[in-house]
Amino acid sequence: MNNLKELRQAAGISQAELAKLSGVNKRMIEHYEQGFKDLSKAAFETGLRIAEALDVDPRDLLNKKDLQERAE
Numbered sequence: 001m002n003n004l005k006e007l008r009q010a011a012g013i014s015q016a017e018l019a020k021l022s023g024v025n026k027r028m029i030e031h032y033e034q035g036f037k038d039l040s041k042a043a044f045e046t047g048l049r050i051a052e053a054l055d056v057d058p059r060d061l062l063n064k065k066d067l068q069e070r071a072e
Helices: 004-011 015-022 026-034 044-054 064-071
Strands: none
Touching (some): 004 015, 004 026, 015 044
């Protein structure tokens, strides 16, 4: 699971707004939030565009478990 939904809600924007700001398809935003797709396995550019749209560090989109697995 990732932190995308929590960060998006904290920013006060809808999935459609995030899709428009990031250039990432709204359906993909939905899939990342619902866990159908793993954001930690998305293309770097996708994560970067979402992070920039939310004004967060790209690492904030991943949970601690994802970061630990990448460090190993």
